[in-house]
Amino acid sequence: MxxxxxxxxxxxxxxxxxxxxxxxxxxxxxxxxxxxxxxxxxxxxxxxxxxxxxxxxxxxxxxxxxxxxxxxxxxxxxxxxxxxxxxxxxxxxxxxxxxxxxxxxxxxxxxxxxxxxxxxxxxxxxxxxRGIGLIPTLIVGDENGRERLRRLLDFAPGAYTPVGEAGLTPQGRVDIDELRRALEESGAKLVLLAGAERLPDDNLLDTLRSVRLRGVQMRVVPGALGLMRLRPLVSQSMGVPVFDVRYPQLDNFQRTLKRTLDLTLSATGLIVLLPLFALIALAIKLDSPGPVLFRQERVGADEKIFTCYMFRSMYEGAEEQQEELEEANEADGILFKIRDDPRVTRVGRFLRRWSIDELPQLWNVLKGEMSLVGPRPLPLRDHGRTREAHKKRLAVMPGMTGYWQINGRESLSFEEMVRLDLHYIENWSLSFDIKIIILTIGAVLRRKGAY
Incomplete structure (x- = not known):
């Protein structure tokens, strides 16, 4: 049996x-x-x-x-x-x-x-x-640490199976890009990290964030010095001391409530708004040829790319024309905005004015790619122009609305938007989310900053 x-x-x-x-x-x-x-x-x-x-x-x-x-x-x-x-x-x-x-x-x-x-x-x-079944495991660390873990896993067949590895840079830091690729390609459900006590604090937190935002568990296998300093939690299946690692302040009860709020409101919204969606789809089809929905790759939490859904508000092929309009860009260079964009259709202008074009993103929220409230997800073109300091805003799920939405919206510069995003992340609470949602409704009704 x-x-x-x-x-x-x-x-x-x-x-x-x-x-x-x-x-x-x-x-x-x-x-x-x-x-x-x-x-x-x-x-x-x-x-x-x-x-x-x-x-x-x-x-x-x-x-x-x-x-x-x-x-x-x-x-x-x-x-x-x-x-x-x-x-x-x-x-x-x-x-x-x-x-x-x-x-x-x-x-x-x-x-x-x-x-x-x-x-x-x-x-x-x-x-x-009891060692039945296999848990796909990604091994992370320097060459000596990875070799040590490979030997240890050989003694625990049936509990964990290595499916990939990610090494360190010459400076002794986890290569985050390599880690992300390995997580995506291997489908690992557990990360074993060797020698975490020797990693710089910022690099360890970046590693943990990348793992956490992909729903993967991480355990740290300490060296001898770490064992002398800390009290280990012994894994019965591996037979080697490991530490369970949790991301600070992101796994609390309010986070669970936030996800529950996202699920409930997004599912309810999709059901309630279904008749409106049908009317919008008909209007878009009658106004101009092309699909009803516009799909665009955007950068989400921890630089994970996802497909963002919106009602099409531009003529088909508008993205290919963007390079020709770069000189008319009215934003600060990182973002691309034109108040009287010639690519926008008649129906699209109405949809944008009332922020109706963004309603299909409720599906992204339901899928867990976005939240109702969070930093704005940037298109690949905009993200490619950001600096490393700007990427701190990617520590949480992007949102349909955010603190930037109720503090100027389209009139904000990118630097101001980043500042508001970081303020939101550092001062997050469920009541803050609810306040932003309520104030967003007012901003939409006033058509504040929308074009």
Whole structure:
């Protein structure tokens, strides 16, 4: 039995579908149990499940372990689904499920689903602790440190498997660019860092930020000097002292609330605004030829490139014309802005005036590539002109709106925008986010700085 489980877990193509199937069965069973105990509407299970699975999928509840074990996902996904179920029962009484019964179903579902999911995760942990299955691991450090870790991992087969390495620069610093490439190419879920006590503080924090923003766990394997100074946490599966490392001030309870707020508002917004999206799509199609959505590569947290979605507000092929218009640029050189841009369509001018063109970015928020509030994500052209000091603003997820939005918006210079972004990062709180969202609504209604 042990060998069969190990073989199954070692096959990445089967491990993920098998895990998703088990989780769906847990969710479906919990839903049926809730419907059976709270009402006589068991026939609604397929309908409610067809709503639950996409929401849970968008919230990462069928994703990698690090995402689906997140308190924000465990609490936010059932909450979001529950709000939609109760609202549906209120608006559609002909379904036969009253609002009170729907609330009871949601509560019972959570009481069954969350403990069962946690038990499943604990069972997986027990399997991995016994050396069954493989955890793809990236080894980071100097040549001697990496060699030492390779030897150690040879003595722990079935627990961790090396899938790549990243070295140090001649100056004894982690090569961040090499680390990012290795993380992207290897699909590592764990980083083992050798000799962290010898790294400069700023380089260690940059390393940790790059790892954290990709949802990857990092553990530090100290040298002898580090062991004498610190009390180690011994990993039972590796048999070597390691330290769990967390990014300071970025893994607190309010961060979980921020992600829950992002998930809830973005999903609700996409559903509520669907009729408006249909009208906008029709207007764009009637106004000018080309796609409804404009997709542009932008730079997000830790310089990770993602596809940003917007309603198309320019004529098709406008990006190719930008180089010809550089001399007419009214911004400070890093950014590109023209008040009366000839590439903007009639409908596009209206969309920009009311910031409607940015609403599809709610999908980026739902996917976890952006947040509702954060620094502005720059296009590749703008990012390529920034200096190293400007990149401190990439320590958090980019946002649909931000502190810059309510303090001048398009009239700001890039340096002023960076200053406001850094102020936001250093003084972040959930109440600050809510305040910015409320003030953004006012700025949009006043059409302040939009063109």
């Amino acid at each position: 042990r060998k069969a489980i190990g073989n199954l877990l070692s096959l990445g193509m089967l491990r993920r579908p098998a895990s998703v199937l088990v989780l769906i069965l847990i969710d479906a069973g919990s839903l049926c149990a809730g419907l059976f105990l709270a009402s006589d509407s068991l026939h609604l299970a397929p309908v409610l499940l067809s709503v639950l699975i996409p929401i849970f999928s968008c919230c990462g509840m069928y994703g990698r372990a690090a995402r689906r074990r997140s308190p924000g996902a465990l609490g936010g996904a059932p909450l979001l689904w529950g709000v939609l179920v109760v609202a549906g029962a209120r608006f559609y009484p002909e379904s036969g499920l009253s609002g009170e019964a729907a609330a009871a179903v949601v509560i019972l579902f959570a009481l069954f689903c969350i403990p069962l999911r946690l038990s499943y995760e604990r069972g997986l942990d027990m399997i991995y602790r």
